[in-house]
Amino acid sequence: GAGVSQSPSNKVTEKGKDVELRCDPISGHTALYWYRQSLGQGLEFLIYFQGNSAPDKSGLPSDRFSAERTGESVSTLTIQRTQQEDSAVYLCASSLDGGRKETQYFGPGTRLLVL
């Protein structure tokens, strides 16, 4: 079946602009995660959605970062007033129900470059 998809694959933006990154999880997966992979920080958790519960935003690095999820489907990660240090690969993952034994399936990522 279809895996996790992300769009765009690549995004180049100018410092100060806003960007939106999209994630389509695997159908039927109620848990959705955003991670960031950068040279300086490695792979780090950003935010987690589970069903209709309030999201766990504990990994968001600043208030310029926000994310939304419509029901149990698409999620959008928004970065406002982008900075050069936001340049990274943003990875989305989904799992069946967020349980500790569940596998998180990752998408191919969106590579963001802030000039």
Next chain:
Amino acid sequence: AQSVTQPDIHITVSEGASLELRCNYSYGATPYLFWYVQSPGQGLQLLLKYFSGDTLVQGIKGFEAEFKRSQSSFNLRKPSVHWSDAAEYFCAVGEGGGNKLTFGTGTQLKVEL
């Protein structure tokens, strides 16, 4: 706070040789441990996971890992490496509600033909 350490940034092995990638974790309770592989331009793919029971777990692509509580380690092994195994390998521990993953810094594997 929990953490994961992968001491080797780069490892080079010859094709057909055995492989061991090291992973040490710091976690207060019983850890849920994962190994992922990332090939160039690809997303992360799960190789194997451990959460209880048998301390030797088998994964895909001929990989296995052994959980050693006394050493806080979860090393990944493969008896005979193939050129297609060249990739970056990440060890991770899952935390709490939602199983948020904390990753190590990764080990880049190069395979010499």
